[in-house]
Amino acid sequence: MLCSTCRLRPPVTDDGRCLLCAGPAGAAAPMPPAPMPPAFIAPQQYLRSPEGLAKAVVVLLTLVAVADVLAVAAGQNTRRVVAAGLENDFAAYDDAAASLADNLYATAGVLQTLVSLATGVVFIIWFRRVRLNAEVFDPSMQPMRPGWSIGAWFVPIANLVLPRRIAGGIWTASAQTNTDGSWRTVPATVMNLWWGFWVVSLVVSQYATRQSWKAAQPQEILDTTALVMGSDALDIVAAVFAVLFVRALTRMQGERAALGTYPLGTPGVPGRADWGRAH
Template identity: 60%
Template structure:
């Protein structure tokens, strides 16, 4: 049997309520009447744990695709370097055409895999981000700097998308950090957010520059240099994915702890 108010902890008394709910909810109420009339039922808390696990798996797949891309970059560099060993142009005549075709196919295939995994991860991440933003609105709406819809729309605004999601994430983090049992605020470092977002922005900007450099490269040395830049971009993406995993897991854990306290006027369904 669980608390008749929050449904997350065993009851502490004969009225069927747990200790935190008994302190904050006032007179005993049944589960059917525990939600105030002015609160819409769809505003109940929803656990982000399932989505968080899916996002972590997708981010791991992204890391795998990035590692494959790094291998493709190294393979392309090695092939071009072998040609340059025999002179700026003549050495390439000695390179086996089948080997060159395999290198091109490997590079292109790695790029397609990166694109597909990035799209899938972006969809999953935004779904999780929307979920934790909805919970944060219940935890503390006053800590949210923007309306809930921006948790999705903020990612697609040109230029402003480089900081709007970070601003929204800060509000979610603040609302989810109030985990002291007496209802007071607990100070939690924003380092996971800052590190993840800094790496993500660096990946976007450097990746755009590296991609343009590769598209414009014509001479062998230019192609090799551009491949080196793409390799750095892939490594930055790996770092951003690792930091994103940390951010997702930390925020999901914090929201679970916050929901367990029941210090908000809604019935939790975690």
């Protein structure tokens, strides 16, 4: 059973509202008898600032976008060399230019791989940090246990859905409440755009990679290179929205930490939380 107002949290008042929607009046409402602990008692009492990790993630995501731009340029150069050969049936094919194009394309691919791996590691560490903070802010909004903030990324197929589900819980729990303690909705547009572009770029990249492995004829190389360039362009857009998402969520958690660890008005809980050292 969920709150009759927000449909998100367990009800704690006689009229079926949760603690946040009930406002100050809800703070005095007795908790209904239940075998489980109260909904807003978190397993930890401290927060850790995600700001340092967020800065590192932003820098790495910027490098991802730069590597993608270089890959697009290398791909365009490869297409130019191959197209020039097709024009005269490779009668005057420039082997030196072709070799240079291959080397540049391969180097760009290696750079993309290295930067993406580094970014993925640091991003997941940041993601776990904000997930643990969300557990302190409002554990009732978390759809999965904290460990899934890492594991969800490594489950085939499910990793296209589960991390977004976890991010949604973090986003809602990190939203700054209204001054009267009531729940406030923060539009998740930037999060949805980041996730949408990331999933699309991932799917297109996988398809383009498989097609490039099968490409043997010059025209096939031209087509698959263009497809890979398209996936790189999508990845650039995804990286931009990822930066906006990381910065927005990190800022939200800082503002939320200044208001209090638990939902405002929770009996017996301090009204303010500082970044601690636990986790």
